Amino acid sequence: DGGITQSPKYLFRKEGQNVTLSCEQNLNHDAMYWYRQDPGQGLRLIYYSQIVNDFQKGDIAEGYSVSREKKESFPLTVTSAQKNPTAFYLCASMEGPGTEAFFGQGTRLTVV
Amino acid sequence: AQTVTQSQPEMSVQEAETVTLSCTYDTSESDYYLFWYKQPPSRQMILVIRQEAYKQQNATENRFSVNFQKAAKSFSLKISDSQLGDAAMYFCAYRSWNRDDKIIFGKGTRLHILP
Numbered sequence: 001d002g003g004i005t006q007s008p009k010y011l012f013r014k015e016g017q018n019v020t021l022s023c024e025q026n027l028n029h030d031a032m033y034w035y036r037q038d039p040g041q042g043l044r045l046i047y048y049s050q051i052v053n054d055f056q057k058g059d060i061a062e063g064y065s066v067s068r069e070k071k072e073s074f075p076l077t078v079t080s081a082q083k084n085p086t087a088f089y090l091c092a093s094m095e096g097p098g099t100e101a102f103f104g105q106g107t108r109l110t111v112v
Numbered sequence: 113a114q115t116v117t118q119s120q121p122e123m124s125v126q127e128a129e130t131v132t133l134s135c136t137y138d139t140s141e142s143d144y145y146l147f148w149y150k151q152p153p154s155r156q157m158i159l160v161i162r163q164e165a166y167k168q169q170n171a172t173e174n175r176f177s178v179n180f181q182k183a184a185k186s187f188s189l190k191i192s193d194s195q196l197g198d199a200a201m202y203f204c205a206y207r208s209w210n211r212d213d214k215i216i217f218g219k220g221t222r223l224h225i226l227p
């Protein structure tokens with residue numbers, strides 16, 4: 001079955017450590033996105049990529065980094081520079097202009 | 113920049129009744145797409161309905177329909193015959209027709225279904 005897989009579902013990180021969230025899709029979509037969800041804030045865009053080896057900052061990119069070495073994969077690294085990393089992170093992909101986003105099941109990151 | 117506003121943080125409706133969730137947006141573009149997504153307690157985002165701005169006819173998907181008012185930049189979602197499984201966060205979203213675009217989400221409306 002085609003879809004988007006995020007792992008892990010739950011992630012705990014100590015302050016000062018970097019952590020990488022995985023996002024893999026087998027939908028053959030060019031575009032992939034990372035959103036952060038906080039209570040009362042909706043979904044805010046962190047980074048997005050329209051094509052392999054290219055990506056753009058979203059509205060809240062500070063403290064995050066991404067790579068897009070393969071069409072299927074778009075990992076997100078939460079660095080120690082991110083001041084408030086505890087949140088729910090959603091990865092999405094889209095097929096083309098005007099199409100809807102398909103989402104993974106999300107990763108809940110907690111800093112301890 | 114485009115914005116999406118959902119003015120109702122929470123709403124409640126009796127089971128089997130009808131409820132309407134509001135959404136307004138701001139854009140200078142003439143061609144775009146609008147979506148409603150549902151996020152149940154599992155937190156999986158599910159597409160409910162989509163509307164192309166160039167279509168005057170309101171989109172409908174079973175018990176879900178929209179009232180798209182392009183001049184007013186309004187895109188409300190009507191849920192008929194509400195069911196317990198409709199309880200969720202609902203997000204209104206906007207996407208430009210441009211290829212190099214992204215989906216912009218509102219802050220969401222939490223819908224409670226009262227038995």
